Amino acid sequence: GGRGGIFLQKITDAERVLATVLHLRRLCTRAVLAELFQVSPRTIGNALLDVRPLLEQDGYTPLPAPIRYRTAAALLAAIPQQEGDTPESTH
Numbered sequence: 001g002g003r004g005g006i007f008l009q010k011i012t013d014a015e016r017v018l019a020t021v022l023h024l025r026r027l028c029t030r031a032v033l034a035e036l037f038q039v040s041p042r043t044i045g046n047a048l049l050d051v052r053p054l055l056e057q058d059g060y061t062p063l064p065a066p067i068r069y070r071t072a073a074a075l076l077a078a079i080p081q082q083e084g085d086t087p088e089s090t091h
Contacts, residue, residue, distance in 0.1 A: 010039045016047040020055065023048055027065040028075055035072040 011019070019033045023044075030048070034041040069075040 010043050011037050011047065016051050017055075019044055019047050020051040021060075021062060024052065024055070024060075024062045025065045026068055028069045028072075032069060032072050032075060036075060 015037055019037060022028060023030065023033060028036075030041050030044045033044045037044070067078075069078065
């Protein structure tokens with residue numbers, strides 16, 4: 001649906017920025033991001049094309065992530081469930 005404005009977007013602006021940052025950090029592939037946000041890889045590609053230049057213009061230079069996740073499930077499993085939790089301490 002339309003989430004703001006005339007153009008129909010499948011993900012919010014905040015999700016587009018998050019997806020771009022995750023991709024620039026090489027945390028996961030476009031396919032994993034598409035699975036994570038439940039959109040097509042093309043939607044992720046469009047988000048990257050739109051957001052990346054804005055981040056670069058603002059001087060954002062991401063550091064590579066220490067690990068690269070191969071699936072959305074693996075990425076989600078690595079996120080702490082509660083504040084202060086670490087992936088190793090969650091059940």
